[in-house]
Structures are given as structure tokens and as C-alpha cells.
Amino acid sequence: MNHFIEDGEAYILKTYNRFPVVLDRGDGVNLYDTDGKEYLDFGAGIAVFALGYGNREYNDALKVQIDKLIHTSNLYYNVPSIEAAKKIVEAAKMKRVFFTNSGTEAIEGALKVARKYKYQEDPDKEYEFIAMKQSFHGRSQGALSVTGNEKYQEGFVPKEFRAVFAEFNDLSDVASKVTDKTCGIICEVVQGEGGIYPADPEFLKGLRELCDEHDLLLIFDEIQCGMGRCGSMFAHDLYGVKPDILTLAKALGCGIPVGAFVAGEKADGVLVPGDHGTTYGGNPLAGAAVNAVFDQFEKLDLVAHVREVGGYLWDKLEELKNEFSFITAHRGIGLMQGLEFSEEKQAGQIVSKALSNGLILISAGNNVLRFVPPLVIEKEHVDMMTEKLRASF
Secondary structure, eight states, X not given: OHHHHHHXXXXXXXXXXXXXXXXXXXXXXXXXXXXXXXXXXXXXXXXXXXXXXXXXXXXXXXXXXXXXXXXXXXXXXXXXXXXXXXXXXXXXXXXXXXXXXXXXXXXXXXXXXXXXXXXXXXXXXXXXEEEEBTOXXXXXXXXXXXXXXXXXXXXXXXXXXXXXXXXXXXXXXHHHTOOTTEEEEEEESEETTTTOEEOOHHHHHHHHHHHHHHXXXXXXXXXXXXXXXXXXXXGGGGTTOOOSEEEEOGXXXXXXXXXXXXXXXXXXXXXXXXXXXXXXXXXXHHHHHHXXXXXXXXXXXXXXXXXXXXXXXXXXXXXXXXXXXXXXXXXEETTEEEEEESSTTHHHHHHHHHXXXXXXXXXXXXXXEEEOOOTTOOHHHHHHHHHHHHHHO
């Protein structure tokens, strides 16, 4: 394994401090490195691999499409992307979808829609967004401009190009920042990277009312918290609040790079031919992946499964919180939960220790342990994780 790591350090641009593990294959909810060591996966490739590893029907659908047609460009129609678009739009109860290659690109497209929506009213204004502090929306310059964490922005996004940032779950703070230059409000329904913070119901309802009052577009980022992870197909369904634009990725393709932004009634038709594009987005292989994911969600009744197992995970993490005094908070919904610790860097140290004990976890925020396993985990896997984590503590 060491020679792979040495070659990786030599040839791959060093923008990550990777763990000294070379993952080789997966089976169910387990991963295996090149030395054959088994790991229970409670990170799912950062909330991506919802179906677990080796789902036969998903794999077979991709194999069939690979043999048939992988790419055509968006100069032509293709059947898989049309079928996938229909499934997304009908599930979201919105109007139309644009396929991207990633969550970051989905955010970029959503921002373009919102900006043009107001630009059409008055092209002479310099429009701006309101975004939330401690949010995370991606690594491109546009996505970073609405990411509420300066450590990601410094050196890449000049201050004059950044959004106006408000406190998450503080409606009065958001309202105080709305001006005639505001073109949209962007918000994660559950903040992921910022530390697993679910939105308050009154907050999301208030954002909807603000946007209606001022004729702004409301963007919900569900790249991590969507696609069943919170116990509904989309997290905003739990709140009864509909966005004007919804962004998706991660579990949308379960490993095949695909994202999307979905336009509601008010946002539909804002972009016209020539306004936006992508070479790879929505190609037949990506469409086949999305179709297979939706088919498996229905067949496995994954949303109901997440509600059941998510409740069990909550109870087990509550037991750990009550058992260990250095755990100061427990937050989350469904299979997107977090434990917060009393001292800086504790979460990172526990992630490393858990890895040595055959458990994959990831951190979030300054000091939060993030639990975003494959959505197909069973209660027995929660029990196994709990024991490995207790040993790591």
C-alpha cells in the first residue's frame, strides 16, 4: 500500500491531507483497502453512496448504458436524461431541471438564474445575494462567494464579490440585510460542513415569505441533505416550504458525477438558449445513474428505511452523549447527524482513531463528528459502529 501512497503524493496535486489508506473495493456498507483490511463505512464518500457498494441492479444499469452510449453532448436529446429529468421534476413537484457534473456547478447555475431574474427587471443595478454564515456551497469562485466561511474564501474571492452573510436560523438578521440590490437568498436546509445544523421551521417559512414579499428567488441547497438522507426525498418536504430553485448532487448519482438544479414556477424560463451550458452534464451515463438511483429508492422504500434507522442511530448517539462528558451536543435529522466535542481537534483525532479501528467517519465544522452512512445501513450496523466508536473514545 505504501508505494501507492508515495506515487499519489508524487503525482497528484496536494490539495488534501489524505489518510494513509488506499481503498480498493466495497461490498454492502463495508470498504476494503489494498491490504484487505475491512472498514465499516459511515461516511459514504461524503454522503454520496446512498445505495451502498455492490447494488446489483444499479451496477447492471450502468453496465448496459456503457455498452450502449456514454456521451452525446447537449446538442441532441438522449433518453436516459429525459427519463431522469421527469423523475426529479415529479418528485420535487417543480418545473424543469438542468443537469450538471457536480454540486458546485449546480450552485453556479442556480446563482445565474437568480441574478438574471432580477437583472431582467433592472439591468443597471449591481445585484447581490444573501447567504448564511458557516454555510458551504462549493469550491468554485461563484460557489465560494456565497460560502459563509472566510477560510475557504481568502485568496480566491475578493471581498467586493462576496455575498451578504446573515446568521443561520435568525430571520430578523436576514430581513435586516434585504435591500433593493438583493436578487436571491441561498440556504442549506441542513448545514453540513458547518457542523450539522438543521434549519428551524419558522426560519425557512420566514425566508419564503421574505422572498415572496420582495420578489426574490429562494435557493435551497440540498446537495448533501437531499435525496432521502433526512427521511424525506427532499429535506424541505419536512418543512412544507418550497424553494424557487433546488440544488442536488451527491446521492443523486451514487458515485457517478452528476448534479442538478431544479427550477420552480417563478424560476422557469429565466434562462434561454445560450445563457448556460455544459459539455458532459446530463449525458446518457449520468442519466442512467439517476434513473437507477430513483428506481432503487422506490424498490427499497429507502425514505421510510431512513426514518426508522435514523431514529435508532439517534438513540445510540444519545447514549454515547450521555456516557462521555466530552460530547457537548448532538444534532441532526435522519441519517445526517453529528456529535460535537468540548475541545478543538478532538473530532479529527477521533476520525483517525476510528479509522485504525476499522470505522470510516468524517468531521464537520470546527469540532463535529459527522455521521452520513449509506442509506441502506441496518440497525446491526449502527450497533457495530457504536462499539467501534466507543473503543475509539
